[in-house]
Amino acid sequence: xxxxxxxxxxxxxxxxxxxxxxxxxxxxxxxxxxxxxxxxxxxxxxxxxxxxxxxxxxxxxxxxxxxxxxxxxxxxxxxxxxxxxxxxxxxxxxxxxxxxxxxxxxxxxxxxxxxxxxxxxxxxxxxxxxxxxxxxxxxxxxxxxxxxxxxxxxxxxxxxxxxxxxxxxxxxxxxxxxxxxxxxxxxxxxxxxxxxxxxxxxxxxxxxxxxxxxxxxxxxxxxxxxxxxxxxxxxxxxxxxxxxxxxxxxxxxxxxxxxxxxxxxxxxxxxxxxxxxxxxxxxxxxxxxxxxxxxxxxxxxxxxxxxxxxxxxxxxxxxxxxxxxxxxxxxxxxxxxxxxxxxxxxxxxxxxxxxxxxxxxxxxxxxxxxxxxxxxxxxxxxxxxxxxxxxxxxx
Amino acid sequence: xxxxxxxxxxxxxxxxxxxxxxxxxxxxxxxxxxxxxxxxxxxxxxxxxxxxxxxxxxxxxxxxxxxxxxxxxxxxxxxxxxxxxxxxxxxxxxxxxxxxxxxxxxxxxxxxxxxxxxxxxxxxxxxxxxxxxxxxxxxxxxxxxxxxxxxxxxxxxxxxxxxxxxxxxxxxxxxxxxxxxxxxxxxxxxxxxxxxxxxxxxxxxxxxxxxxxxxxxxxxxxxxxxxxxxxxxxxxxxxxxxxxxxxxxxxxxxxxxxxxxxxxxxxxxxxxxxxxxxxxxxxxxxxxxxxxxxxxxxxxxxxxxxxxxxxxxxxxxxxxxxxxxxxxxxxxxxxxxxxxxxxxxxxxxxxxxxxxxxxxxxxxxxxxxxxxxxxxxxxxxxxxxxxxxxxxxxx
Numbered sequence: 001x002x003x004x005x006x007x008x009x010x011x012x013x014x015x016x017x018x019x020x021x022x023x024x025x026x027x028x029x030x031x032x033x034x035x036x037x038x039x040x041x042x043x044x045x046x047x048x049x050x051x052x053x054x055x056x057x058x059x060x061x062x063x064x065x066x067x068x069x070x071x072x073x074x075x076x077x078x079x080x081x082x083x084x085x086x087x088x089x090x091x092x093x094x095x096x097x098x099x100x101x102x103x104x105x106x107x108x109x110x111x112x113x114x115x116x117x118x119x120x121x122x123x124x125x126x127x128x129x130x131x132x133x134x135x136x137x138x139x140x141x142x143x144x145x146x147x148x149x150x151x152x153x154x155x156x157x158x159x160x161x162x163x164x165x166x167x168x169x170x171x172x173x174x175x176x177x178x179x180x181x182x183x184x185x186x187x188x189x190x191x192x193x194x195x196x197x198x199x200x201x202x203x204x205x206x207x208x209x210x211x212x213x214x215x216x217x218x219x220x221x222x223x224x225x226x227x228x229x230x231x232x233x234x235x236x237x238x239x240x241x242x243x244x245x246x247x248x249x250x251x252x253x254x255x256x257x258x259x260x261x262x263x264x265x266x267x268x269x270x271x272x273x274x275x276x277x278x279x280x281x282x283x284x285x286x287x288x289x290x291x292x293x294x295x296x297x298x299x300x301x302x303x304x305x306x307x308x309x310x311x312x313x314x315x316x317x318x319x320x321x322x323x324x325x326x327x328x329x330x331x332x333x334x335x336x337x338x339x340x341x342x343x344x345x346x347x348x349x350x351x352x353x354x355x356x357x358x359x360x361x362x363x364x365x366x367x368x369x370x371x372x373x374x375x376x377x378x379x380x381x382x383x384x385x386x387x388x389x390x391x392x393x394x395x
Numbered sequence: 396x397x398x399x400x401x402x403x404x405x406x407x408x409x410x411x412x413x414x415x416x417x418x419x420x421x422x423x424x425x426x427x428x429x430x431x432x433x434x435x436x437x438x439x440x441x442x443x444x445x446x447x448x449x450x451x452x453x454x455x456x457x458x459x460x461x462x463x464x465x466x467x468x469x470x471x472x473x474x475x476x477x478x479x480x481x482x483x484x485x486x487x488x489x490x491x492x493x494x495x496x497x498x499x500x501x502x503x504x505x506x507x508x509x510x511x512x513x514x515x516x517x518x519x520x521x522x523x524x525x526x527x528x529x530x531x532x533x534x535x536x537x538x539x540x541x542x543x544x545x546x547x548x549x550x551x552x553x554x555x556x557x558x559x560x561x562x563x564x565x566x567x568x569x570x571x572x573x574x575x576x577x578x579x580x581x582x583x584x585x586x587x588x589x590x591x592x593x594x595x596x597x598x599x600x601x602x603x604x605x606x607x608x609x610x611x612x613x614x615x616x617x618x619x620x621x622x623x624x625x626x627x628x629x630x631x632x633x634x635x636x637x638x639x640x641x642x643x644x645x646x647x648x649x650x651x652x653x654x655x656x657x658x659x660x661x662x663x664x665x666x667x668x669x670x671x672x673x674x675x676x677x678x679x680x681x682x683x684x685x686x687x688x689x690x691x692x693x694x695x696x697x698x699x700x701x702x703x704x705x706x707x708x709x710x711x712x713x714x715x716x717x718x719x720x721x722x723x724x725x726x727x728x729x730x731x732x733x734x735x736x737x738x739x740x741x742x743x744x745x746x747x748x749x750x751x752x753x754x755x756x757x758x759x760x761x762x763x764x765x766x767x768x769x770x771x772x773x774x775x776x777x778x779x780x781x782x783x784x785x786x787x788x789x790x
Contacts, residue, residue: 001663010666046463059451064643065441104499116401117401136674248464249463250465282677283500
């Protein structure tokens with residue numbers, strides 16, 4: 001008696017769940033320490049100490065009616081002001097309180113945005129490889145997902161292909177940099193080229209095309225790499241943020257949407273984001289953690305931990321001879337399945353107690369994602385298994 | 396450039412927002428203490444002390460990766476076990492872990508349930524007066540809202556009218572007891588009669604009809620009144636709960652769905668609820684507060700506070716000669732607009748600095764809702780204004 005749409009989703013989800021179950025079975029057979037689970041993007045670093053301090057100080061100092069009560073659907077005004085000020089100081093933006101809509105993580109924010117703007121049949125352009133959940137989010141509002149094919153080996157977007165993907169029905173473009181699953185950063189040239197293409201399409205079709213920049217990995221940037229702030233390159237931009245990775249708060253469901261002041265129909269759009277927050281059943285982002293993150297806007301987990309993990313994993317890949325994309329941020333290594341069959345590669349990997357994710361679900365057949373937000377011991381322990389896998393594939 | 400559907404929602408929401416703005420204007424003119432805002436269901440009692448204690452003890456004692464990290468979409472297993480145990484002990488139910496899906500408040504849970512079961516055109520029956528947001532939630536998934544007319548003066552459902560509302564397309568029935576906006580409790584006879592009607596319709600049409608019992612006011616019951624547990628009267632029942640009112644945590648967005656073990660297609664349904672939680676962008680209910688409420692399942696705000704508020708307000712209504720429904724729970728007084736025009740009555744009330752909500756939005760023209768989750772001073776202060784209003788209407 002569940003809905004038809006849902007029946008398919010459950011079936012597809014079961015395939016992933018089956019992998020987790022398999023992982024548990026492997027752990028029972030070989031011991032958890034001998035199973036190398038690189039499947040999930042669940043941070044392995046504790047939240048910075050500032051978070052516990054901020055939580056406790058809010059519990060002690062904030063009036064309980066304010067701390068746990070309803071506020072505006074868009075969030076506490078002082079929290080939104082703090083977020084705006086912080087972004088303005090760091091990125092030279094000019095956000096004000098109405099620009100900021102606190103959200104239930106980035107996933108909640110993305111759904112709120114899509115609810116606000118999509119009519120059935122409207123097109124949303126994504127650039128492969130892309131976070132697979134975008135497909136579900138767009139389908140929630142009867143939008144049509146348009147996929148720009150992946151562009152190996154750099155995985156910077158193919159701008160010509162992007163231009164072709166824009167039509168009179170394009171309502172929004174979703175980008176994600178640093179990228180899940182490649183770890184690649186879209187540089188200034190890329191962001192300018194995408195913006196030019198969208199501006200040209202807007203002029204050609206007499207439409208508005210919103211850029212939705214999904215930025216949960218914004219703070220996870222390695223070495224000398226720089227992540228330009230995408231909303232500065234395009235007027236009609238909305239940034240979606242989550243504190244899941246930068247503060248290791250994935251379970252808390254806290255993030256925000258930041259709407260450029262020069263966005264087309266600004267008042268209508270921010271009004272609609274508030275209403276969408278309410279009618280989708282989010283109502284508002286959780287109150288206590290909302291107040292706490294406002295006090296931790298300059299805090300971060302140790303990004304060097306992930307960078308070191310990445311380096312250790314790359315070394316193993318180099319020793320094995322596997323081809324991969326040089327990550328500039330996030331915590332994923334994107335590795336080529338030597339024979340192009342990502343599903344079979346992951347199945348073989350599992351026999352060596354390696355849990356990897358085939359990238360077909362990210363719109364990029366032939367590659368696999370290795371999430372290295374794990375303990376260094378997991379990475380070191382996996383060496384023999386990767387070598388055995390390499391022997392099968394590369395000898 | 397916002398969507399067509401959303402444009403209408405924003406327009407309707409603006410009418411309510413205009414009232415709040417008017418309230419602020421009145422407060423600036425006359426002083427906040429001279430404006431009697433009965434419009435919002437935002438609890439006026441602080442959360443019980445147990446909540447702060449539980450939050451702090453989780454922050455101190457729980458491993459940070461567990462406390463703030465991803466868990467199953469349905470919630471922590473130990474939290475779900477605690478909820479199941481608590482319900483079983485209190486209501487003689489037989490819930491197990493898979494029955495419980497933690498949700499982002501009741502609003503999140505309702506949306507998750509509707510996403511899981513509704514195909515476009517499926518009908519959802521509600522009994523007027525009903526919480527107006529149900530209409531939006533059903534529309535989110537292209538369901539069709541079917542309204543059973545109100546049944547004054549008891550506002551117990553008209554069972555004959557309910558029977559007629561059930562068709563071959565009925566996928567779900569939403570009830571809400573203690574009721575927002577009437578404060579009425581559906582008694583055993585009512586629950587049995589509704590269950591019999593649904594069973595008869597299932598047999599007649601060869602379908603499954605789910606009962607979704609929305610229970611944010613479950614614990615707010617006055618004097619000797621008893622709220623029977625609705626899911627015990629019907630097999631295919633799902634209970635939606637929120638800690639918003641019982642623990643004054645409206646801003647925290649924490650609640651759950653409890654699915655009867657004998658529910659049709661149980662495995663499919665609970666699987667779909669987990670997937671719906673993910674794809675709608677909730678992902679999971681917020682982690683810290685999820686763990687905290689699991690330690691406060693027997694805690695409650697002082698229900699006597701609301702009962703006393705209700706008594707004080709009833710006294711004023713009696714002095715004025717306004718007709719109202721005797722509330723058995725929740726924190727709303729449902730008052731008849733003497734001339735049947737609820738919108739005009741609320742507009743006149745506003746001139747006396749009384750902010751009330753017309754019940755047309757609850758599917759019950761001619762009545763108004765007075766939310767008495769306010770300070771006793773607000774109620775006492777409002778006497779002169781209500782008397783002036785009565786003079787206009789009843790002399």
